[in-house]
Amino acid sequence: YTKEMKKVIIIAEAGVNHNGDIKLAKKLIDVASEAKADYVKFQSFKASKLVSPKAKKADYQIKNIGGNDNTQYKMLKRLELSHENHLELISYCKSKNINFFSTAFDVDGVSYLSSLDIGIFKIPSGELTNFPFLKAIAKTGAPAILSTGMANLKEVEKSVNVLVSNGLNKDLITVLHCNTEYPTPMSDVNLMAMKTIKEKLDVSIGYSDHTLGIEVPIAAVALGAEVIEKHITLDRGMKGPDHKASLEPNELKQMVKSIRNIEKAISGNGIKVASLSELKNISIARKSIHLSKDLKSDSVITEENIIALRPGDGICCMNWQNIIGKKINKDLQKFTKLKWEDIS
Numbered sequence: 001y002t003k004e005m006k007k008v009i010i011i012a013e014a015g016v017n018h019n020g021d022i023k024l025a026k027k028l029i030d031v032a033s034e035a036k037a038d039y040v041k042f043q044s045f046k047a048s049k050l051v052s053p054k055a056k057k058a059d060y061q062i063k064n065i066g067g068n069d070n071t072q073y074k075m076l077k078r079l080e081l082s083h084e085n086h087l088e089l090i091s092y093c094k095s096k097n098i099n100f101f102s103t104a105f106d107v108d109g110v111s112y113l114s115s116l117d118i119g120i121f122k123i124p125s126g127e128l129t130n131f132p133f134l135k136a137i138a139k140t141g142a143p144a145i146l147s148t149g150m151a152n153l154k155e156v157e158k159s160v161n162v163l164v165s166n167g168l169n170k171d172l173i174t175v176l177h178c179n180t181e182y183p184t185p186m187s188d189v190n191l192m193a194m195k196t197i198k199e200k201l202d203v204s205i206g207y208s209d210h211t212l213g214i215e216v217p218i219a220a221v222a223l224g225a226e227v228i229e230k231h232i233t234l235d236r237g238m239k240g241p242d243h244k245a246s247l248e249p250n251e252l253k254q255m256v257k258s259i260r261n262i263e264k265a266i267s268g269n270g271i272k273v274a275s276l277s278e279l280k281n282i283s284i285a286r287k288s289i290h291l292s293k294d295l296k297s298d299s300v301i302t303e304e305n306i307i308a309l310r311p312g313d314g315i316c317c318m319n320w321q322n323i324i325g326k327k328i329n330k331d332l333q334k335f336t337k338l339k340w341e342d343i344s
Contacts, residue, residue: 008221008259009206011101011145011229012037012252016079019240025085026092031232033096035252040093041101041122041229044086044113047076049106061241064182075241086116110136125149125180125208128159138166144173145227147208149180153200160201170203174227177220178208182245189216195223210245214255221262228259286312289323291336301326301343314338 012032018025025042032040051072057065065075081089086102093100103122104110110121110133121137125147137144144163148156156175164170177194189211198205206227207220217228231246247255274282292307299305301323308317314337315323329344336342 006226008225008263009039009227010037010256010259011039011041011227013041013208013229013231013246015041015043015103015231015242016076017231017233017238017240017242017246018042018079018081019238020078020080022085022088024234025081025089027234028232029089029092029096029098031234031249031252033093033098035249035256037098037252037256039099039101040232041103042081042089043079043105044081044102044109045076045105046108047073047080049108050076057241064241064244065239079240090116105133106130107132107136110140114140114142119143120145123147123159125151125178128155131162134159134162135166138163138168141168142172144168145176145206145229146173147176147178147229148197149178149208149210153196156197157201160203174204174206175201176206176208176227176229179210182210182242183212184210184245186211186216191216191220191223194220194225198224212245214247214251214258217255218258218262221259222266230255283311283313286310287317288312288314289317289320289338290314291332291334291338294334295328295332297330298327301328306338309335309337311337315340 012035014025014028014032018028029040053071053073055072057072057075061075090100101118101120101122102113103124104113105124105127113121119142121140121142121144123134123137123144123146127133128146128148128151146159160173160175163173175197177191177197179188181188194205194207197203204226205224206229207217207225208229209217210231217230220228230252231242232252233243233246233248236243236246236248287308287310289306290309291305293305295305303324323343326343328342330342332342
């Protein structure tokens with residue numbers, strides 16, 4: 001049994017936390033790059049293609065943004081990135097040595113991102129049931145990451161089947177367990193559902209996190225997540241739909257560092273043996289059989305005249321029963337570490 005540990009892919013989700021400001025978007029790229037995330041992800045959409053003008057905001061959006069206009073359209077219109085913005089951010093990512101990545105929300109968005117040659121697609125939770133969108137992504141043949149907030153297993157399975165039946169190799173699909181509430185209450189995380197997805201659908205798994213803090217994504221890695229996605233912001237106090245459930249720069253650094261440590265910690269071969277680093281401590285920490293009093297030659301060893309003491313490089317205490325009743329063959333002082341040659 002050996003577990004070949006693939007490096008966990010960490011996606012820092014800038015999303016719409018740039019608040020429509022390209023300077024802020026670049027600062028978010030800086031944050032992701034400094035924390036050594038693998039990808040920084042934005043969102044590519046046209047508000048007019050995403051929502052009807054009358055669609056209402058979610059409760060969390062109303063709460064996190066404030067203001068008196070509660071339509072999604074106006075909120076999203078302000079958060080669009082133009083074609084020029086995309087090119088500028090892609091080139092800025094290159095200069096910062098981090099991969100640019102973005103989420104589309106419709107078929108046009110898929111062909112737009114294809115034209116930018118990004119080479120990997122994200123299916124957000126809300127598009128899990130969007131058949132034409134899934135089909136368009138499958139047709140690109142590029143790796144796809146599928147978020148599953150709000151979904152049950154049957155729905156996830158149907159989405160995976162749409163991708164596969166439209167030509168996407170199953171090995172290129174990673175399914176992220178996810179909960180679409182910002183922030184997600186701990187009691188609703190249900191992290192074991194991620195393992196269920198792997199067992200039942202036989203796909204690579206990961207976790208897209210909207211809880212506060214960093215412990216859940218770290219736990220997800222320990223449970224086998226191969227991709228972790230987490231929202232980032234410069235400051236959780238900023239106005240905007242997702243800032244409140246995002247990590248600030250230092251927290252992102254801490255999360256990445258912790259995940260890299262957990263990768264190492266779970267990458268062993270699963271065989272229980274002493275590790276190289278601890279071999280030297282065996283004789284220091286274990287005990288061996290010593291005399292608890294002075295004994296003359298020919299004395300019989302009894303429970304009363306021996307004691308288990310460190311160091312452990314003499315006769316192992318697991319031989320306790322075997323040496324009781326035997327005789328010693330020379331005069332020995334109290335605290336002598338017994339050797340087999342001392343015993344007749």
